Amino acid sequence: MARKSSAVDPLRLDNQICFAVYSAAHAFNRVYKPLLDRLGLTYPQYLVMLVLWERDDVPVKEIGEKLFLDSGTLTPLLKRLEAGHLVKRTRSSEDERQVLIALTPQGHALKEKARSVPQSILAATDCSVSELVTMKDEIVALRDRLNAVIGE
Amino acid sequence: MARKSSAVDPLRLDNQICFAVYSAAHAFNRVYKPLLDRLGLTYPQYLVMLVLWERDDVPVKEIGEKLFLDSGTLTPLLKRLEAGHLVKRTRSSEDERQVLIALTPQGHALKEKARSVPQSILAATDCSVSELVTMKDEIVALRDRLNAVIGE
DNA sequence: TCACATTTAATTGTCCGCAATTGAATGCTC
DNA sequence: GAGCATTCAATTGCGGACAATTAAATGTGA
Numbered sequence: 001m002a003r004k005s006s007a008v009d010p011l012r013l014d015n016q017i018c019f020a021v022y023s024a025a026h027a028f029n030r031v032y033k034p035l036l037d038r039l040g041l042t043y044p045q046y047l048v049m050l051v052l053w054e055r056d057d058v059p060v061k062e063i064g065e066k067l068f069l070d071s072g073t074l075t076p077l078l079k080r081l082e083a084g085h086l087v088k089r090t091r092s093s094e095d096e097r098q099v100l101i102a103l104t105p106q107g108h109a110l111k112e113k114a115r116s117v118p119q120s121i122l123a124a125t126d127c128s129v130s131e132l133v134t135m136k137d138e139i140v141a142l143r144d145r146l147n148a149v150i151g152e
Numbered sequence: 153m154a155r156k157s158s159a160v161d162p163l164r165l166d167n168q169i170c171f172a173v174y175s176a177a178h179a180f181n182r183v184y185k186p187l188l189d190r191l192g193l194t195y196p197q198y199l200v201m202l203v204l205w206e207r208d209d210v211p212v213k214e215i216g217e218k219l220f221l222d223s224g225t226l227t228p229l230l231k232r233l234e235a236g237h238l239v240k241r242t243r244s245s246e247d248e249r250q251v252l253i254a255l256t257p258q259g260h261a262l263k264e265k266a267r268s269v270p271q272s273i274l275a276a277t278d279c280s281v282s283e284l285v286t287m288k289d290e291i292v293a294l295r296d297r298l299n300a301v302i303g304e
Numbered sequence: 305t306c307a308c309a310t311t312t313a314a315t316t317g318t319c320c321g322c323a324a325t326t327g328a329a330t331g332c333t334c
Numbered sequence: 335g336a337g338c339a340t341t342c343a344a345t346t347g348c349g350g351a352c353a354a355t356t357a358a359a360t361g362t363g364a
Contacts, residue, residue: 010270011263013202013218017288018180018273022195023220024291025177026321027298028170033322043174044350050165060313066165068175071313073351080349097312097359111163118162121170124301125294135290136169139176142277142287146179149276178351185352196320212343223343225321232319249329249342311360320351330341 021139031124035117039110044073045081046114052087052103053111059098068147086110173291183276187269191262196225197233198266204239204255205263211250220299238262 013019032043041049044067051063060074067074078101081087086107092098125132165171184195193201196219203215212226219226230253233239238259244250277284 010274011202011205011266013199013206015288016202016270017277017284017291018177018184019199019202020288020291020295021173021177021180022199024295024298025170025173026220027295027302028173029321030302031298032170042349047165047171047174050163050168050171053163054165061311068178069350070352072315072353075314077350091313095312095360099313114163118168122162124298125169126297126301127294132169135287135294136167136172138287139169139172139291142279143172143176143179145278146176146183146276149278150179150182181351194319213341221320222322224323224345227344229320243343247330247342251343305364307362307364309360309362312358313356314358315356316354318352321349323348324346326343326345328342328344330339332339333337334335 031121035120039113040084044077048077048081052101057100057102059100063101183273187272191265192236196229200229204253209252209254211252215253
C-alpha cells in the first residue's frame, strides 16, 4: 500500500495557495522597499498616496474601503504622512465625525517621483504585461470571493 | 484628443498586481482567523506548525528559509508557541549557535485538529482544486522571480 | 424633543515583519 | 593555534494589521 502522496496532502505548505499569496506579498514588499525608500514611503503609505493621487480630499473611511484597512491602521499611518508634510488632516465641516485627507503641494509633487516605480516593478517580475493583467484579475476575483465569505 | 485611459495608467491602484496580492493575503488572513482561533494559533504561527508537522526538530534557520522569515520575526513567535506548550526550544549540542525547535506532544496532537482547516479554506475560495493549483503555481513562480531579483 | 441606535475616528493592546546591531560559536587561514 | 571572517539567534526600534473599546456627531422614531 502506497503512503499518501505528498502532492495532495492538504496540510503541506507547498500545496497551500494562501502561503503562495502570503509569501508573494512579502517578496513584492522587498522589491518595492528600495524604490519607496527614495520617496520616503513605506508600501502601505504608498498605497494611501496612490488613492490620494487618484482623488484628493477623501475621508479616512473611503481610503479604508479602497485598501481594505481600518482606522486602527490608517489613523497612525496618516499621522506619519502628515508629520512628513505629505497630507493634511482636517475635520469635515459638514459632518464633524469625518476626517478629510488632502494632499499638500509636496504630496502632489511626489507623484512625479513615483512615476518610475511601476516600470521598475514590472521589470522585476520578468513577466509580460498581459500575463500580469491576467494574474491580477484572477487574484482580485479570488480576493473578492474571500471577502464575500467574510461579510456573510 | 482623448485623455490617457485609466485602464493603462500604471499608477492606478486597480492596475497593480502587487495590491491584488497584498489585499488577497489580508482577505485570506481574515478567512483563516476564526478557524485558527479554535486552534489557538495566528496565521504565521500556523505556518510554523505546518513546517514542524512535516519535519520535527528543525533549526530556526530552516524554518526561516521555508517561510521567508528572519529571526527577528521567528524568535518572539517561537517563544509564544513555547509559552503555549506547543514546541520546545533547545540549543543544538553539535552546534551551539543553532536553536532546534521540536514539537511537544500537544504540538503533535494539534495536527489532528488542523486537518479540517484546508477544506474550509477551499470552500471559502469557491474555486475548483485544479484552478487553485494553477493559480498557486503561477503565484509561486512570480514570487520566486521576485526573490531572485532581491538576491542579485 | 428626548431617548436610542448608527456612524466615524481615535485609542489600546497584541502580534507580525524587518533592518540593524549584538554576541556567542564555529570555521578558516596563515 | 591565533587572528579573523562567518554563521546563527537574540534584541531593539519602528511601522503596519486588527480586535475591542471609547467618544463624539449624527440620524431616527416615539
